[in-house]
Amino acid sequence: MGNSSTLMLRDEEIEEIMSETEFNRNQIVRLYSRFLSLDKKGQGYLARDDFLNVPELAVNPLGDRIVDAFFTLANDNEEQQLNFRQFVKILAHFQPISRSKRNVLNSRKDKLLFAFKMYDLNKNDYITREEFKVILNSMVGANITSDQLDKIADRTIEEADADRDGKISFDEFCRAMEKTDIEEKMSIRFLN
Amino acid sequence: MLGAEHLLLLFSTVAIPPVACTVLLCIILATFGKSLGLRQIYVDTLICIFEWGARQIKTTEKIKRKESTIYAQPSSFFIGDHISTDSVESDCENVESDADSGEDLPSVEFDLNDESFMKRKFGSTTSLASIGSVCSIRSRKMSESSTLGIIKRETQIHLDDDLDDEIPDEVFVKSRGWAAIRDSVDFVKAGLEAIIEDEVTSRFEAEQLMSWNMLTRTSIQFYQFVNWKLSALWIIGFIFRYCIMLPLRFTIFIIGLVFLVSSTALIGLVPSGSLKKKLNYSCMLICYRILSRSLTAVVYFHDEQYKATSKGICVANHTSPIDALILSVDNVYALIGQKHQGLLGVIQRALSRASSHIWFERSEAKDRLVVAQKLKEHCTDPDKLPILIFPEGTCINNTSVMMFKKGSFEIGATIYPIAMKYDSRFGDAFWNSSEQSWFGYIMRMMTSWAIICNVWYLPPMTREPNEDAVDFANRVKKTIANKGGLVDLEWDGGLKRAKVPPKMIAKQQERYANRLNRYTSLSDNLRQDEDGDEVIDDKPVSGYNSLEDLPEDVCIDEEDEDDTFQDDTPIDETIRKLSVNEDVRNPITAASSSA
Numbered sequence: 001m002g003n004s005s006t007l008m009l010r011d012e013e014i015e016e017i018m019s020e021t022e023f024n025r026n027q028i029v030r031l032y033s034r035f036l037s038l039d040k041k042g043q044g045y046l047a048r049d050d051f052l053n054v055p056e057l058a059v060n061p062l063g064d065r066i067v068d069a070f071f072t073l074a075n076d077n078e079e080q081q082l083n084f085r086q087f088v089k090i091l092a093h094f095q096p097i098s099r100s101k102r103n104v105l106n107s108r109k110d111k112l113l114f115a116f117k118m119y120d121l122n123k124n125d126y127i128t129r130e131e132f133k134v135i136l137n138s139m140v141g142a143n144i145t146s147d148q149l150d151k152i153a154d155r156t157i158e159e160a161d162a163d164r165d166g167k168i169s170f171d172e173f174c175r176a177m178e179k180t181d182i183e184e185k186m187s188i189r190f191l192n
Numbered sequence: 193m194l195g196a197e198h199l200l201l202l203f204s205t206v207a208i209p210p211v212a213c214t215v216l217l218c219i220i221l222a223t224f225g226k227s228l229g230l231r232q233i234y235v236d237t238l239i240c241i242f243e244w245g246a247r248q249i250k251t252t253e254k255i256k257r258k259e260s261t262i263y264a265q266p267s268s269f270f271i272g273d274h275i276s277t278d279s280v281e282s283d284c285e286n287v288e289s290d291a292d293s294g295e296d297l298p299s300v301e302f303d304l305n306d307e308s309f310m311k312r313k314f315g316s317t318t319s320l321a322s323i324g325s326v327c328s329i330r331s332r333k334m335s336e337s338s339t340l341g342i343i344k345r346e347t348q349i350h351l352d353d354d355l356d357d358e359i360p361d362e363v364f365v366k367s368r369g370w371a372a373i374r375d376s377v378d379f380v381k382a383g384l385e386a387i388i389e390d391e392v393t394s395r396f397e398a399e400q401l402m403s404w405n406m407l408t409r410t411s412i413q414f415y416q417f418v419n420w421k422l423s424a425l426w427i428i429g430f431i432f433r434y435c436i437m438l439p440l441r442f443t444i445f446i447i448g449l450v451f452l453v454s455s456t457a458l459i460g461l462v463p464s465g466s467l468k469k470k471l472n473y474s475c476m477l478i479c480y481r482i483l484s485r486s487l488t489a490v491v492y493f494h495d496e497q498y499k500a501t502s503k504g505i506c507v508a509n510h511t512s513p514i515d516a517l518i519l520s521v522d523n524v525y526a527l528i529g530q531k532h533q534g535l536l537g538v539i540q541r542a543l544s545r546a547s548s549h550i551w552f553e554r555s556e557a558k559d560r561l562v563v564a565q566k567l568k569e570h571c572t573d574p575d576k577l578p579i580l581i582f583p584e585g586t587c588i589n590n591t592s593v594m595m596f597k598k599g600s601f602e603i604g605a606t607i608y609p610i611a612m613k614y615d616s617r618f619g620d621a622f623w624n625s626s627e628q629s630w631f632g633y634i635m636r637m638m639t640s641w642a643i644i645c646n647v648w649y650l651p652p653m654t655r656e657p658n659e660d661a662v663d664f665a666n667r668v669k670k671t672i673a674n675k676g677g678l679v680d681l682e683w684d685g686g687l688k689r690a691k692v693p694p695k696m697i698a699k700q701q702e703r704y705a706n707r708l709n710r711y712t713s714l715s716d717n718l719r720q721d722e723d724g725d726e727v728i729d730d731k732p733v734s735g736y737n738s739l740e741d742l743p744e745d746v747c748i749d750e751e752d753e754d755d756t757f758q759d760d761t762p763i764d765e766t767i768r769k770l771s772v773n774e775d776v777r778n779p780i781t782a783a784s785s786s787a
Binding site: 027059094152186189 | 344346368375376377378381382383384385386389390393394683692696700702704705708709
């Protein structure tokens, strides 16, 4: 009824997404309706601005970086748009880790990778001292001196840099985060 | 040609008398403020029909799912979320669907407007009725949780200033850098949760309903074809709304408008005084009653003892342009707003003839002082009507109350809060001004089933001596939210159109910086002290790897902590103090810092 029926997901698409991710049908349908409401211009894909129009994300000091990591993980080819399939796939990284382990997307490593990508500004698979400073700076703004910032950055890199090359690789990053409960901290509780 | 004319004539002779009678009846009733209870009956009937529709949708869904699980491969048995839930539920559903499909045949001659048929249908077999009611309660619960959202939010960015409960006690960490990275993970989670579900943008969209109300806007889940019975119902409903309700309502609306314009013009001729006031009062009530009937507005007023009578400011939450109309059915208010063009402009000018309202030019709106001055003048004049203000400054979809602009709370007048809650099952009153024109909105209102609204008058409030306008506004907002069952949000409704101001981000950064400073990283401090020394030690100087490994006596005892909180010492000093404490207790650090 009504012309909006074209907005519905086709059954095959839902099936496919279900097999790719651990989401069930209901969750996919609901995520799709969210996708549609984020896509204000009705283009069928999301651009960076569509995300940053969410005020709660825009006040997040790392909001911009999060969106960036979202896009980096979704498509490496620099295309600044995201379709529903990619959207859901990224969100699948944040599903809680379950015992059945059918999902390949939400392991501890996948979750950490998202955080790593967020720090890796130039996408060369390393976090440098400068990159860390940029992120820390966007978290605290003008509230600490550049001297303090430098010191913190030096120490941070030094501490995790096992091979002494002055930058942190993904492996080093994972090792440094060993004690952190990433499974809990980077899992979103999706309702059934 | 002649035939057509003949038909038209025939049609008009048949159609005009009942239409004219209904309209006349409406207007007479409106004039005396009486009601025959017809609207109530109408609404009750609609509820019955909607409940039936909801059951239809559920049943069909169940049957479809059952089919799909039977034919699908066994593995999907575990994916289906509903299968693994308690068996009682599915049993109940099965009985219902079976019973319902058994009833399919006789319901061929089902008619929308036949209420008794509905009763017969569901009252005839008692077992069916009881099962139905059980299921509907359960389904209501279930769909409530489903309207609540996609995820359960755990991390959120807060806007308020209450820092104390937010920031953890001083924590000793290996290095602040890694602590920051760990915290950034929390930011990521908050951000992603906001992407999936957020408090603000959803407030500017039509509220999602749990059951389909045969109107299109309020639920995207119900567009697909369910079964032919529902489709037939929808078509009948459509014809009813567009061919019967719309012309009637439109006629009443026009009559109401004409009455408004002409009566205010007449009242404008009367010299000002108590007579004019009285005339205006009764005329306005009649006008608004007629106009509200043009939308089939059923308004329930509660706690009328708190109704504003003379000077003062009435503040209400804002959902749509008809808010003012709904409230004016029961009381006469002075209005404040921007000057408009077109139809709204005509109404505004008409209203101003009979009593004083505040209309300001768009250019003046920026000049807050001018408006505040006008407002103040109005409020101090005992002859003027209470003024009605919607301090949110924008329409919100009636699920929440957003930040109140502080302007109207600065004046110091008595505030009469009013909470309004529409029943969106019969037509969503929310005006999404960025998507819909004013006329389109009125058309949609007139083709909805009805506008049902609950209005609560709340006890008058005044500003406490030590309270600033913002706090007072928040207090009023909270009372309104509580009464109306709305979510109390800190966010500014202006974000509907504008971007988040950098100031807000800066505030979050400041909050995080404060938090970071609380991480009393021993190693950082020591390094600062020993900048000249060549002691480079990868391990934290305290010799402990993490917080958990610290011996108990390293932790500061509570008394000290309370002190530092109370006297509001700057953070740097706090850190110094704490590290002094450390020196006394921890021999290693004491030794190294004295060196």
